[in-house]
Amino acid sequence: MAIYDLVIVGAGPAGLAAAIAAKRTGLKFRILEKGALVNSIFRFPSQMVFLTTPDLLEIGDLPFVTPHGKPTRDETLRYYRRVVEAFDLEIDYGVTVTEIKTGAADEPFSIDTEHEHEGQVIFLAQTVIVASGCYDHPNQLSIPGEELPHVSHYFTESHEFFQKHVVIVGGKNSAAEAALELYRSGASVTLVHRRAELGSSIKYWVKPDIENRIKEGSIKAYFETNVIEIRPHKMVIEQDGERKTISADGVFLLTGYLADLDFLKRCGIVVRSNNVPEHDAESFETNVPGLYLAGAVVAGANRGEVFIENGRFHGQVVVGHIVKQLGNQVVTA
Known part of the structure; x- marks a missing residue:
């Protein structure tokens, strides 16, 4: 079974930025995405207009130009499709990561997944970046009728x-x-x-x-x-x-969203009392060596702290740290 230098969980802006950095540094990597490309943005209201300007959504130094001051949802989706094409990024869609397991010393991570067509598939990697966002996990009111179809x-x-x-x-x-x-x-x-x-x-x-x-x-x-x-x-x-x-x-x-804290805990990541996952503020490495966070998931339940505008820079920082840690163990992509 192939062992990758890096597996990236999530193909949102933070995950894509990490993939671009990994490609530029020659890492052998894989991107796993359970939904569509930039799935959170895809699920935004169809008529949505971003508060920010397009340049603050850019990744990989690829310009994002719109005819108006603020980009629409459709323009933003189009931009990230262009990013994937420009950097020739290969993404495995329909792959849900269920658990990330650590082995003995010097053994790779085992990334357990559920593939929509192939069933259970395991990936092996020296390092992992969780960039899964938080939009898939709404805050529940826990009231009768919340599960009704309307x-x-x-x-x-x-x-x-x-x-x-x-x-x-x-x-x-x-x-x-x-x-x-x-x-x-x-x-x-x-x-x-x-x-x-x-x-x-x-x-x-x-x-x-x-x-x-x-x-x-x-x-x-x-x-x-x-x-x-x-x-x-x-x-x-x-x-x-x-x-x-x-x-x-x-x-x-519409009461907000938060990271999948149960998933993070299953992966061995400590979640603090304020519902923020344990991580180094500079490298974004968690308490599990070699397991990193990027994007909105970094903030845990504190959704107001990390957006595309600042989360897009996490990937490059993380990949830089990974390259230093792996040293001559890097597999040529």
């Missing part, structure tokens, strides 16, 4: 909710943007938020829009309110100790 933790399209009652739970940017798009697509929108006001991180052009729609009554909002139960076409909420049932043909629980 409930989702992801908003993508508004058309199917024309003339329907939709409830959005959350008060940050994703909730605000979804509420506005649904409202403008003819849905009756209700926003439920456990805090007293909307989040301060909402995009500067979105916040006054959502605030004005709430003020004029176009979008109904319940603040300092908790969701008690979700039923078919209904939701039970509680505000000031009083419970109320509201209409809900569709429900979007």
Whole structure:
């Protein structure tokens, strides 16, 4: 069985940046991705516009130019497809990593995977970078009805909710943007938020829009309110100790996402009490020698700390550290 210098888990911006650095330094590497290329961005709302400018999403020194000041989701997907083609990166899609096992001293990592077509497949590598992001793991409310078919933790399209009652739970940017798009697509929108006001991180052009729609009554909002139960076409909420049932043909629980901490623990990575995985702040190496983190997964549950803009630099740092550690053990790619 082939032994790689490096296996990269995840083909998001951080994983791609690591792959580019690995290719430039001559490492023999493999990229494993369970979904689509830059899967988190692919699952963003179809009409999404990034808050940042395109140059802050660039990797591998490949320019990202858009006709407007801020890139759309589709433009960003197109850019990362171009990155893969420009650097001739080979990605294994449909591969879910279930566990990363360490062997005895000087033995490679055993990366256990589930391939969508081939079943269980094992990869061996001297080092591993986990760049799996966090968008696949939404914060659960753990309430009755959360598993119902009309409930989702992801908003993508508004058309199917024309003339329907939709409830959005959350008060940050994703909730605000979804509420506005649904409202403008003819849905009756209700926003439920456990805090007293909307989040301060909402995009500067979105916040006054959502605030004005709430003020004029176009979008109904319940603040300092908790969701008690979700039923078919209904939701039970509680505000000031009083419970109320509201209409809900569709429900979007946009309450944030976090890294798959259980997976990290299975790999032997220590997760601190603040739900941040143990890692060296300079090299991003975890407490497991040779096992690294890159991108949003570095922040664990602290989603506001790592974005594409800063996570895209992790890969080059990690690969530089790997090359130093492997020394003359590097396999020629």
